[in-house]
Amino acid sequence: xxxxxxxxxxxxxxxxxxxxxxxxxxxxxxxxxxxxxxxxxxxxxxxxxxxxxxxxxxxxxxxxxxxxxxxxxxxxxxxxxxxxxxxxxxxxxxxxxxxxxxxxxxxxxxxxxxxxxxxxxxxxxxxxxxxxxxxxxxxxxxxxxxxxxxxxxxxxxxxxxxxxxxxxxxxxxxx
Amino acid sequence: xxxxxxxxxxxxxxxxxxxxxxxxxxxxxxxxxxxxxxxxxxxxxxxxxxxxxxxxxxxxxxxxxxxxxxxxxxxxxxxxxxxxxxxxxxxxxxxxxxxxxxxxxxxxxxxxxxxxxxxxxxxxxxxxxxxxxxxxxxxxxxxxxxxxxxxxxxxxxxxxxxxxxxxxxxxxxxxxxxxxxxxxxxxxxxxxxxxxxxxxxxxxx
Numbered sequence: 195x196x197x198x199x200x201x202x203x204x205x206x207x208x209x210x211x212x213x214x215x216x217x218x219x220x221x222x223x224x225x226x227x228x229x230x231x232x233x234x235x236x237x238x239x240x241x242x243x244x245x246x247x248x249x250x251x252x253x254x255x256x257x258x259x260x261x262x263x264x265x266x267x268x269x270x271x272x273x274x275x276x277x278x279x280x281x282x283x284x285x286x287x288x289x290x291x292x293x294x295x296x297x298x299x300x301x302x303x304x305x306x307x308x309x310x311x312x313x314x315x316x317x318x319x320x321x322x323x324x325x326x327x328x329x330x331x332x333x334x335x336x337x338x339x340x341x342x343x344x345x346x347x348x349x350x351x352x353x354x355x356x357x358x359x360x361x362x363x364x365x366x367x368x369x
Numbered sequence: 370x371x372x373x374x375x376x377x378x379x380x381x382x383x384x385x386x387x388x389x390x391x392x393x394x395x396x397x398x399x400x401x402x403x404x405x406x407x408x409x410x411x412x413x414x415x416x417x418x419x420x421x422x423x424x425x426x427x428x429x430x431x432x433x434x435x436x437x438x439x440x441x442x443x444x445x446x447x448x449x450x451x452x453x454x455x456x457x458x459x460x461x462x463x464x465x466x467x468x469x470x471x472x473x474x475x476x477x478x479x480x481x482x483x484x485x486x487x488x489x490x491x492x493x494x495x496x497x498x499x500x501x502x503x504x505x506x507x508x509x510x511x512x513x514x515x516x517x518x519x520x521x522x523x524x525x526x527x528x529x530x531x532x533x534x535x536x537x538x539x540x541x542x543x544x545x546x547x548x549x550x551x552x553x554x555x556x557x558x559x560x561x562x563x564x565x566x567x568x569x570x571x572x573x574x
Contacts, residue, residue: 215528222499233570237506237556239499241526244412245419247429254415254429255407258436262403265437 198224207232219243339364388452395443407436413453414460420522421464421515423507431467435460457537461519468515505567509559513552520545521552 196204201217201224209215209232218228218235219242228235247254337344342362349356386394386402388409394402414435419428438459446455510518516538523529523537524545531549535542561568 210528212528225499225502229570234553236502236567236570237521238525240503240506241420241522241528243416245416246412247415247432248425249429251408251411254411254433255404258407258433259400259404261433261437262400262440265441 195220202227205231208234215242389448392443392446392448392452403440406439410436410456414456417457417460417522417527418464420526421461421519422467423510427467427471431464432460435463438463454533454536457523458539461523461537465515465519468518472511472515505560505564509556509563512555512559517548517552517555520548521556524549 196213196217198217198221201214201221204211205214205218205224205228215238217224218239225239228239337360339362341364342360345359345361347357347359388406391402391406391409395406411432415428415432418432418435419425422428422431435456439456442459446452510521513521520534520538523534524531529537531542531545534545538545557568
């Protein structure tokens, strides 16, 4: 390192001379002098030094290497997990697919076969079923109430079932 | 005695591998080589983190994170570029991220707690002391954006030229110069406001 005398002789504003900057950063006695000549070096005086982390370099390096080993172990474990699970996942998917296919085939084989019928015949056949269902319901022939509103749904022909709707707050629930 | 010592000395001096060679060895699976690289770069990486972050413990954590990222991304290093440029880019990215997160957390809380010196203090003559300068820097540099501070630190404390900083940050040299100009201006304004005795240094010239 250059002497304080040499520093004070050679130092000037906006210097980039590494030897002068080294001296500036190492010598407390010359710092005040340098800032007086060039205030821009005020914060420049802080740099340069290679700092040691708290706890020292050895502890720092050990910490880093420990964390690196942990990460490596995690990565390796994750990779192993992936290697095992993919065939397993494929096997599970294949089992599910085979099960669904088998169920579908079995269902189709056991389902009662219905012969296709013309649409008109089906419509005709369903009419008595509906009528029969209506017959099983209680039939109201007379209804006498001051508060009831009775609406009769008009039918298209005389064969149609007559539908009458009774709106009454006092109507029995089981009717 | 001296003859015996002479015999015990190695006949050929051991040559330390440079950074690129070391990286190549690490890529081949040598974890000891990585330990050597960490040991070699610790002081520089920590110093840069410390200057940017301004707190020893946080800087240590960030420096460790940098080395872990380095380990995880070593395959991506292109040996045609200087290793330190690549490493510094990693340091600045991690440190800037940290600063941004910290700023958003602490801005509201700390803005009222900073010590503001009065103009009356400016009358005293200042004797510049290194420890005090460090304290002043840590105190007022919070006004800089993380990127401005990083550029300021790399230029003023690591003596890196604008062109090199531009390479590290992946931006144009003119952008770096702009950031530097604005950073200096902001720092002087803050000195004026909070440490008038230091701002006096500029006025007296």
